[in-house]
Amino acid sequence: MDAHASTPLEHVAxxxxxxxxxxxxxxxxxxxxxxxxxxxxxxxxxxxxDKAQALLEEVEEKAKPPPWHSARELEAQEHQRVPxxxxxRGIDELLEGGAKPGxxxxxxxxxxxxxxxxxxxxxxDATIPHQFCGAGGSSVFIDADxxxxxxxxxxxxxxxxxxxxxLARKKPEHQAAAASYSEDACLDAIHVYRxxxxxxxxxxxxxxxxxxxxxxxxxxxxxxHLRTFEGDPGERIRIIAKLALDLSRVARRGVAxxxxxxxxxxxxxxxxxxxxxxxxxxxxxxxLMLQRDASGKRSATLAKSSVRAVGSxxxxxxxxxxxxxxxxxxxxxxxxxxxxx
Amino acid sequence: xxxxxxxxxxxxDTQLMRQLDKSPSQIQELRSKAPAPVPQTARALRDAxxxxxxxxxxxxxxxxxxxxxxxxxxxxxxxxxxxxxxxxxxxxAACASRGxxxxxxxxxxxxxxxxxxxxxxxxxxxxxEELLQRVHVLRPQNREELLAAxxxxxxxxxxxxxxxxxxxxxxxxxAARGGTxxxxxDLIDRQRWLARAxxxxxxxACGADCAVVVTNHVMADLKAxxxxxxxxxxxxxxxxxxxNVRVMLDHVNGRRTGRVEKSCxxxxxxxxxxxxxxxxxxxxxxxxxxxxxxERIERNRAAALAKRRRRS
Numbered sequence: 001m002d003a004h005a006s007t008p009l010e011h012v013a014x015x016x017x018x019x020x021x022x023x024x025x026x027x028x029x030x031x032x033x034x035x036x037x038x039x040x041x042x043x044x045x046x047x048x049x050d051k052a053q054a055l056l057e058e059v060e061e062k063a064k065p066p067p068w069h070s071a072r073e074l075e076a077q078e079h080q081r082v083p084x085x086x087x088x089r090g091i092d093e094l095l096e097g098g099a100k101p102g103x104x105x106x107x108x109x110x111x112x113x114x115x116x117x118x119x120x121x122x123x124x125d126a127t128i129p130h131q132f133c134g135a136g137g138s139s140v141f142i143d144a145d146x147x148x149x150x151x152x153x154x155x156x157x158x159x160x161x162x163x164x165x166x167l168a169r170k171k172p173e174h175q176a177a178a179a180s181y182s183e184d185a186c187l188d189a190i191h192v193y194r195x196x197x198x199x200x201x202x203x204x205x206x207x208x209x210x211x212x213x214x215x216x217x218x219x220x221x222x223x224x225h226l227r228t229f230e231g232d233p234g235e236r237i238r239i240i241a242k243l244a245l246d247l248s249r250v251a252r253r254g255v256a257x258x259x260x261x262x263x264x265x266x267x268x269x270x271x272x273x274x275x276x277x278x279x280x281x282x283x284x285x286x287x288l289m290l291q292r293d294a295s296g297k298r299s300a301t302l303a304k305s306s307v308r309a310v311g312s313x314x315x316x317x318x319x320x321x322x323x324x325x326x327x328x329x330x331x332x333x334x335x336x337x338x339x340x341x
Numbered sequence: 342x343x344x345x346x347x348x349x350x351x352x353x354d355t356q357l358m359r360q361l362d363k364s365p366s367q368i369q370e371l372r373s374k375a376p377a378p379v380p381q382t383a384r385a386l387r388d389a390x391x392x393x394x395x396x397x398x399x400x401x402x403x404x405x406x407x408x409x410x411x412x413x414x415x416x417x418x419x420x421x422x423x424x425x426x427x428x429x430x431x432x433x434a435a436c437a438s439r440g441x442x443x444x445x446x447x448x449x450x451x452x453x454x455x456x457x458x459x460x461x462x463x464x465x466x467x468x469x470e471e472l473l474q475r476v477h478v479l480r481p482q483n484r485e486e487l488l489a490a491x492x493x494x495x496x497x498x499x500x501x502x503x504x505x506x507x508x509x510x511x512x513x514x515x516a517a518r519g520g521t522x523x524x525x526x527d528l529i530d531r532q533r534w535l536a537r538a539x540x541x542x543x544x545x546a547c548g549a550d551c552a553v554v555v556t557n558h559v560m561a562d563l564k565a566x567x568x569x570x571x572x573x574x575x576x577x578x579x580x581x582x583x584x585n586v587r588v589m590l591d592h593v594n595g596r597r598t599g600r601v602e603k604s605c606x607x608x609x610x611x612x613x614x615x616x617x618x619x620x621x622x623x624x625x626x627x628x629x630x631x632x633x634x635x636e637r638i639e640r641n642r643a644a645a646l647a648k649r650r651r652r653s
Contacts (some may be wrong), residue, residue, distance in 0.1 A: 013365045016358065111581035112603030140380065146413055146543045147585050147603035150386035151406075157383070165367040187384035195378055196544050204380070206372040211380070227579055242353050262582040271388075272578060 002168075002217045004065050005031025012063045018055055021045045030063045049067050082135045083176030084126045084256050085116065088322050090313025094302045095286065097206035098122075099216065099256040101135075104283065105248050108261045108274045109290030113319050114298055116262040118290070119218045121322040122258055124156045126216035127189040129181055131174040132167050135256075137215030138189040138253040141207045144201050148192055156321040157186040198239070205246045214255050219247075221260040223275040237279050259284070298325070359437060394506050394552040396428070397435035397464055398621045400612035401588075404601050409507070409552040410586065413605065414542050417589030418557040418574040424597065424616050425556040426451045427460075428590065429509045430622030432554060434461035437475045442503035443551075444496060446479045448487060448516040454478075464621035477503060484516045484534055491541035500549035507552050508545055513538065514558035514575050532579050535612075541585030555584070574602075590614075594638065 007030045009022050017090035025045035027033055033041070033056060083098035092098050099105050099122055109115050123141050128134020141148055161183045168178030191211055193204035201219060208217055222243065229236050251257045264275035274281065281287075287304035301312035314325035352360075354368045363371065370514055393408035402408045409415045409432065417425045429445070430452075436443045438461050445452055457476065458469050466472050478497055481487040487510075491498050510516075517538075518532050546553040557580075559572035574581060574589070581587075587603040600611045614622040 015362055015364045017368070019363075038433045110578075111584075112587070116605065141383075145583075145585070146547060147605050148386070149389045149410070149413075151381060152606040153378055154372050154387045155606070184384055187387060190383035190606050191380040192386055193378045193380050194547060196547060197540070198376050203372075204378055206369075207380075210373065221582070223582075225540065228533070228540050230533060236354065245353075262578065264578055 002109075004063070005029060005034060007063060007065075008175045009033075009059070009063075012059055014058065014062065018058075021047060021055065021307055022059075022277075028202075029122070030059070033059055048103075059214060070132040072242060080132070081254065082133070084122050084135050085133070086121055087125060088300075088313070088315045089324050090315055091118075091288070091300050091322070094288070094300065094311055094313055096126075097260050100308065101215070101254045101256045102251050103285040104244075104251050104257045104259065105262050106259050106274070106284035106287045108263065108303070109291060110263045110292070113290040113292050114315070114322070115290055116145070116220055117235060117317045118300075118322050119220050119258060119260055120148075120153055120156055122256075123190050123218055124153065124160050124186060124321070126256070127157075127186045128164060129174075129177045130163050131171075131177045135215040138191060139216040139218065140204075140210055140211055140214060141190060141192045142195055142201055142204045142208070142217070142219045143192055144195045144198075144222070145220055146194070148194075149222060153190065154183060157183045157190075158319040161186060180200060194335055195225070201225065202243070202246065205250060208250060209253060214253075216258065217250050217259075219259040223262040223264075224274060237277075239282050240276055240283075244280065247283065349385060366503035370578075385502070391550065393442075394432065394433045394436060396621065398431060398614065398619075398623075400623070401428075401599065401621060402615060404588070404599065404610045404612050405507045405586065405604075406606060409554055410605065411506070411550055412546050413547060413585040414553045414555060414583070415586040415588065416555050416557050416574070416584040417588050417590060418559060420559050420572060420592070423590040423592060424621055425590060426511055427616050427620050428463070428588075429511045429554060429556060430460050431622075432465060432507060432510060433457055433476060434466070434472075434620060436507045437461060437472045437641060438466045438523075439506075440475070441503050442475045442477065443507040443509065444477045444479065444485065444500050444503070446481065446496065446508070447511040448484075448510065448519075449512055450479060452480075452509060454476060459633050462618040463617075475503075477505070481516070484519055487516050488534060488538055488541065491545060494548075497545045497548045500545060500551055505549060505551050506550070507554065508542075509540070510555045512556035512558065513580075516561070517576060517580075518558075526580070532577065535576060535580045535583070539580065543583075546604060572652070 007028060009027055012030065012146050022045065025041060036056070038049055038053050038056065041056065042049040045052060051087060081101040083095070083100045085092050085098040107115050107118055116205060118143070121324065123139040126135045126139040130136040148183045161181060161258065164178050164181050193200070193205055195201040208214065221302070227235070229239070246257065247257050263272040263273050274287070284304070286302070289301045289303045290298065291301065292298045297314065298316060299312050299314045302310045316323055316325045354365055357363065357368050358365065391411050393405065393410045395402045405415070417428045419425050431445055433445060433455055453642055454473055458473060461472055479490060479496065481490055481550035496508065501504070505598055517535055524606045542553050542555065558575045562571040562573040574587065584603070588599070589600045589602050591598055591600070597614050597616070598611055614621050614623045616622070617625070
C-alpha cells in the first residue's frame with residue numbers, strides 16, 4: 001500500500017464519536033479498513049452493519065489525500081480569474097489589475113480617508129458584465145459600521161451604467177449585454193447585510209456563499225465590533241484568528257475579499273497603525289493604506305503584497321465615485337489650476 | 342438540529358466539533374443555517390430609504406445632502422460656543438415643528454425647553470404645548486447610566502414607540518470624560534466605553550430608523566503646521582472611526598464656518614452660519630474689524646505661534 005494507507009484515522013475529519021467507534025474496532029490507520037468485510041467490521045465495532053457501511057464509506061470519501069496541482073495549471077487558473085477593477089488607474093496598477101479573486105485585500109485608513117467609498121466602488125464594479133472587462137457577478141457588502149448609503153451606491157451605479165453604455169456604442173457586438181445592464185440591474189446584484197454585532201458579521205460570512213454568482217465580498221469594517229470586545233486578550237486573538245479563517249474560506253471559493261480596517265494608536269510607535277494587532281496583519285494577502293492630508297489630497301499606498309513592490313498612487317473621490325487624481329485635474333480645467341495655485 | 346446560540350459565533354470549528362459531536366462539514370452546515378442577518382439588495386435599500394431629517398437651515402441641509410441621514414450617527418464638533426447645542430436645538434425644533442417626535446439625551450445640563458421653543462417660534466411654530474410634548478428628554482447622571490440606557494434599549498424603545506425621527510446626545514464628550522477612575526486606567530475605560538456607546542447608538546439608529554446626532558468637544562491639534570489655534574475633534578481614533586458623518590463648526594476672525602469633514606458620500610462642503618433667535622441660521626454680516634483690531638489679533642497670533650515653536 002502507498003503512504004496514504006498509513007495515515008492515522010484520527011487525522012480524518014470525522015465526528016469524535018465515530019473516532020471512538022473505529023478505535024473500539026481496533027482500526028488505527030486508513031489502510032486497516034481497506035478490504036475489510038462490512039459485517040466483520042460491524043461486529044468488531046459493536047454496531048449495526050448499515051451503520052458500519054455508512055461509516056466505512058465516509059472514511060473512504062474523507063480520507064482521500066488533497067489533489068496535486070502543477071504550477072502551470074494554477075497559472076492558467078489565475079489568468080482566467082477576472083480581478084475587480086476600482087476605476088482608479090493608479091490603484092488598479094498598484095493591485096495588478098484590481099481586487100483579485102481568491103485573495104484577501106485590506107483597505108486601511110484614518111476616519112474620512114475614503115475606505116467606504118473605495119469599497120462601494122468595488123461592489124458596483126463587480127457587477128459590470130464580462131464583455132466590458134468586468135467580473136459580471138454579484139457582490140456582498142457586510143455593513144458593520146452603518147456606513148452603507150443606498151443613495152450614494154445608486155449614484156455610483158448610475159455612473160458605471162453610463163460608462164458601460166458608452167463602451168457599447170463603440171462595440172456594436174456587445175449591444176445586447178449593455179442593454180440588459182442598468183443602474184437597477186447593478187443594484188439588484190449588490191446584497192447588503194447590516195451586522196449589528198460581531199456575531200452578525202460571522203453569520204453573514206457563513207451565509208454569503210449561498211448568494212449566486214458571488215464575485216466580491218466586502219466587510220466594512222472588520223474592526224468595528226471587535227473594538228468593543230471586553231475580556232481575555234487571548235480570547236480576542238482567537239476570535240480574530242477565526243475571522244481570518246472565515247474570510248480566507250470565502251476567498252478560496254474564487255471570491256475577491258476586501259475588508260476595511262481602522263487605525264488605532266499603538267503602544268510601540270507614535271504613528272497610528274492598523275487596528276487588531278500583529279496576528280491580524282498576517283490574515284490579509286495585500287494591504288492598501290489610504291491617506292488624506294490636511295489639504296484634502298488623497299493617496300493610496302500599497303503596504304503589503306505578495307506580487308509586487310510597494311508603491312503609492314493619488315486618487316480622488318468625487319460625485320462619480322473613486323477616480324484618478326491626474327485625470328480629474330485635466331478634466332475640470334480652471335478649478336484644478338485654482339486648487340494647485 | 343440544535344438551535345444556534347450567539348456564543349457559538351465566537352467558537353472555532355474544533356471547539357464546536359468536540360462540544361456538539363459533529364464532523365467539520367456538519368459544523369459548516371450548522372453555521373450556514375444559523376439565523377443570519379437577512380441580506381437586502383442595494384436596490385431595495387435605495388427604494389426603501391426614507392428622507393433625511395432636515396434642520397430647516399438650508400446651508401447645513403445642503404452640505405449634508407438634504408439633512409442628517411437616518412440610520413447613521415452624525416457628529417457636530419466644535420469649540421465651546423461654536424453652536425453645537427444650538428445646532429441640536431435647531432434640529433429638534435425643526436423636527437418637532439414638522440410633527441415628528443424626538444429624543445433628547447442631555448448629559449451636560451445644557452438643554453433649555455424655553456430656548457427650544459424660541460427657536461421653533463422663530464421658525465413659525467404655533468402651539469408650544471403640543472410641540473414640547475413631542476420632545477422626550479433623558480438626563481443621565483453619569484456615563485454608566487447613559488450606556489445602560491443605550492444598551493438595554495431604553496432609548497430605542499422610547500424612540501420606536503414615539504416614532505421619533507431624531508435622537509440627540511449632547512454631548513458624548515462630556516459623558517465620556519466624566520469617568521470616576523483616573524490616569525491610564527481611565528483612558529482605557531473611556532475607550533471601551535466609547536466603543537460600546539458607538540455600537541449601541543448605531544443599534545438605536547438602525548432599530549428605530551431615526552437619525553442620531555451627537556456632539557463632541559475639540560482638543561488642540563498639535564500636528565497642524567499653520568497656526569497655534571488649530572483644533573481637532575476629541576475622544577481619539579476609536580470614536581473618530583465610529584461616527585458616520587462629522588460636521589466641524591468653527592469660528593475664525595468672527596466668521597462662523599461649518600465643514601463636513603467625513604461623510605458617507607463625496608459631500609465635503611463648507612458653509613457659513615450665524616447663531617440667532619432661530620438657532621443656527623444664515624450669517625448676519627459681521628461688522629468689519631477695524632485695522633487696529635485686526636493688527637492686534639495678528640500680533641497675538643504671531644506671539645503665540647513663536648511661543649509654541651520655542652517650546653517645541
